[in-house]
Amino acid sequence: MTTLQEYLKASDVPGDLGKIITLISEQAAPIRSAFISNQSYAGSTNSSGEEQAEMDTWADTRITGVLRESGFVRAVASEEQDEITLMNPSAKYSVVMDPLDGSSLIKVNLCVGTIVGIYEGDVMQAGKNLKAAFYLLYGPMTTLTITLGSGVCVFAQNADNTYVLLKENVKIPEGNLYGSGGLRTEWLPKHTKYITGIEAEGGKNRYTGSFVADFHQILEYGGVYAYPPTKKSMEGKLRLVFEVNPIGFLAVQAGGAVSTGDFCTLDIMPQKVHQRTPIYVGSKGMIAKIENTR
Ligand code: AHM
Numbered sequence: 001m002t003t004l005q006e007y008l009k010a011s012d013v014p015g016d017l018g019k020i021i022t023l024i025s026e027q028a029a030p031i032r033s034a035f036i037s038n039q040s041y042a043g044s045t046n047s048s049g050e051e052q053a054e055m056d057t058w059a060d061t062r063i064t065g066v067l068r069e070s071g072f073v074r075a076v077a078s079e080e081q082d083e084i085t086l087m088n089p090s091a092k093y094s095v096v097m098d099p100l101d102g103s104s105l106i107k108v109n110l111c112v113g114t115i116v117g118i119y120e121g122d123v124m125q126a127g128k129n130l131k132a133a134f135y136l137l138y139g140p141m142t143t144l145t146i147t148l149g150s151g152v153c154v155f156a157q158n159a160d161n162t163y164v165l166l167k168e169n170v171k172i173p174e175g176n177l178y179g180s181g182g183l184r185t186e187w188l189p190k191h192t193k194y195i196t197g198i199e200a201e202g203g204k205n206r207y208t209g210s211f212v213a214d215f216h217q218i219l220e221y222g223g224v225y226a227y228p229p230t231k232k233s234m235e236g237k238l239r240l241v242f243e244v245n246p247i248g249f250l251a252v253q254a255g256g257a258v259s260t261g262d263f264c265t266l267d268i269m270p271q272k273v274h275q276r277t278p279i280y281v282g283s284k285g286m287i288a289k290i291e292n293t294r
């Protein structure tokens with residue numbers, strides 16, 4: 001069975017990039033064991049004004065700490081930090097991350113994940129420039145879904161914490177699952193028309209409220225995950241830099257697509273680190289459909 005280490009080597013990944021991927025993937029085990037002792041809320045808020053679950057802060061501190069100590073990282077932008085953290089100015093790679101996505105689901109024991117993107121140079125770049133993107137999904141198994149810019153692989157963590165290849169050359173099929181964030185009463189006409197159309201064609205609703213988990217089932221079965229613009233927030237909810245770009249890059253590498261509803265999110269040059277964007281991600285046909293909805 002191919003291990004993550006063997007895969008990184010066979011892919012000729014530059015040393016420092018491989019080390020960063022390895023270091024973050026090694027945090028899955030401590031993060032998993034910390035779930036049980038970090039059930040309560042920290043009582044602080046992140047820069048988007050949302051309550052930070054204690055686990056968010058814990059995972060953020062843990063990953064940021066190991067990246068800083070490693071000396072391989074130039075800068076880190078995290079959903080849980082207001083500003084970009086500068087580390088080693090002579091290092092080649094910078095990391096963007098949502099250390100614990102879907103954290104409101106921890107106390108009900110549903111799946112959550114860690115989202116990571118790695119750029120050469122600084123963090124404020126268009127998503128299409130990513131050198132690697134991956135997410136850890138803490139489900140019945142811990143899995144790591146990764147692209148190095150040429151296809152997508154899924155690894156599963158063994159009892160000895162080694163990641164072994166579960167699936168390679170993953171492709172998003174055309175499928176009919178859909179999951180949409182935002183209250184229906186807050187949706188705009190274009191999105192309502194789109195979802196109503198999917199439902200009329202027999203689409204099945206699947207939405208847990210954890211982006212990583214909801215995307216992972218789209219990757220397997222096909223369909224669309226959406227967090228649309230709403231009457232309250234024209235930018236939707238998800239953050240371009242930490243969430244939308246890494247997952248969107250993976251989707252495109254798996255033969256799918258990602259869009260604001262009008263154009264590919266990977267072309268957006270971020271203006272602010274915590275910038276939000278509407279997102280539609282999944283099967284190519286589903287994304288073409290929203291872009292063609294008037
Ligand atoms: P988080 O990073 O604070 O957990 O917020 C992002 C999450 C996504 O995982 C999920 O898709 C979305 O927010 C759910 O939002 P809602 O509860 O509005 O459906």
Ligand code: MG
Nearest residue numbers: 098101102243
């Ligand atoms: Mg998140």
